[in-house]
Amino acid sequence: MDTETEGKAAAVEEMREWCVALPKVELHAHLNGSVRNSTLLELAKQLGDKGIIVxxxxKDVIMKSDRSLPECFKLFDLFHILTTDHDTVTRIAKEVVEDFAAENVVYLEIRTTPKNNEAKGMTKRSYMDAVIKGLKAVEDVDVELFGSNFRTNETLSSKLLDGDTKKKKIYVRLLLSIDRRETTSAALDTVNLAMEMMDQGVIGIDLSGNPVVGEWETYLPALQHAKNLGIPVTIHCGEVANRKEIQAVLDFCPQRLGHVCCLNDVEWKKLKSLMIPVEICLTSNVMTGGAPSLELHHFADLYNAKHPLSLCTDDSGLFSTSLSNEYYLVATTFGLSKSELFQLAQDAVQFVFADDVVKKSLKEVFKHAEKRLLMWDELAAPS
Ligand SMILES: CNc1ncnc2c1ncn2[C@@H]1O[C@H](COP(=O)(O)O)[C@@H](O)[C@H]1O
Ligand SMILES: [Zn+2]
Structure with missing residues (x-):
């Protein structure tokens, strides 16, 4: 390698390290889309040995890089075969939190679809209990799950500030997803379950699933029910150009929106005037065709318009990405400086569904990290 190539490689490495060191807030991560490939392969091997799958x-499907939108939903059906028993749900929940914490995500909203599965003796409630068991089983990091009063004598922020000497800390909250394949009654069950579990880390409702399946009218009663109960809602919007639904989603005016890829000029204007915070999923959108390329991703338009937004992974396992990587992509594609990236990460705190006590604690985390991250270059420079 010549000196110039070496210098470039070192700069890439340094920027990647910085993006990992940056405290981050993840607002759009699907549990089953965030499972490590190694775990999926191990689970597939076990089912293969039992003769349940080949x-x-x-293995070929898991390792393939084809991730078109229809391909994604075929894969989810496969993942669900691999993951849906109580012990496995517990395991993946634990691992997903560990993986996010390992790259300095300090606040994580995981969304997942509660599943009934008679064959496994699973109800939506027992599925969620298995998820929570997994969050409680995390050992590598300190997980704060139940709300701001969980720790009375030691706030999370003070622990987060302690640097490398102690375990890492992470706030985790849960969003219950309504799958677009579900009936109105099943969707209502999910909202009622969310209400029942509000004191156990559940904090909101999501509408997701294959965007070419189902009708808005089917989910609306459940989403309206959530709204009436005061439960925050986030909706996958515009992954495909469904004009009628995009209009209806904007009229519903949820607390946050995911993706917003296929909006026309009128819808775009409306989104901006409503100032609904957007969960931006760069890699996911490019892989599934929601955005033509990284360079042409609508992030740039929203960012330049100072529209509220937050970078997210969507399905870090499925798309082989991480939240640090999404920040890195923004830096390299759109030329944001370290201080602009820091501001972007910090601004996401405003859009979390957790309460003001948690927000205040997260703001302290950023305040504490600011100097070290913004003086990174000076500190790293050889004396
Ligand atoms: C790629 N873009 C996407 N668009 C829409 N829905 C998506 C999605 N990625 C994931 N999901 C939703 O999340 C489920 C997997 O996690 P859980 O089983 O809930 O933990 C998928 O089945 C789908 O409903
Ligand atoms: Zn999503």
Whole structure:
């Protein structure tokens, strides 16, 4: 390697390290989309040994990089075969939190679809209990799950500030997803379950699933029910150009929106005037065709318009990305400086569904990290 190439490689490495060191807030991560490939392969092997699936076929599908939108939903059906029993749900929940915490995500909203599965003796409630069991089983990091009064004598922020000497800390909250394949009654069950579990880390409702499946009118009663109960709602919006639904979603005016890829000029204007915070999923959108390329991603338009937004991974396992990588992509594609990236990460605190006590604590985390991150270059420079 010549000196110039070496210098460039070192700069890339340094920027990647900085993006990992940056405290981050993740607002759009699907549990089953965030599972490590190594875990999926291990689970596939076990089912293969039992003769339930053909391991070699499943392995090829997991390792393939084809991630078009229809391909994604075929994969989710496969993932659900691999992951849906109580012990496995517990395991993946634990691992997903560990993986996010390992790259300095300090606040994580995980969304997942509560599942009934008679064959496994699973109800939506027992599925969620298994998820929570996984969050409580995390050992590598200190997880704050139940609300701002969980720790009375030691706030999370003070622990987060302690640097490298102690375990990492992370706030985790849960959003219950309504799958677009569900009936109105099943969607209402999910909202009622969310209400029942508000004191256990559940904090909101999401509408997701294959965007070419289902009708808005089917979910509206459940989403309206959530709104009436005061439960925050986020909706996958415009992954495909469904004009009628995009209009209806904007009229519903949820607390946050995911993606907003296929909006026309009128809808775009309306989104901006409503100032609904957007969960931006760069890699996901480019892979599934919601955005033509990174360079042409609508992030740039929203960012330049100072529209509220937050960078997210969507499905870090499925798309082989991480939240640090999404920040890195923004830096390299759109030329944001370290201080602009820091501001972007910090601004996401405003859009979390957790209460003001948590927000205040997160703001302290950023305040504490600011000097070290913004003086990074000076500190790293050889004396
Ligand atoms: C790629 N863009 C996407 N668009 C829409 N829905 C998505 C999605 N990515 C994931 N999901 C939703 O999340 C489920 C997997 O996690 P859980 O089983 O809930 O933990 C998928 O089945 C789908 O409903
Ligand atoms: Zn999503």
């Amino acid at each position: 391991f070699e076929d499943v």
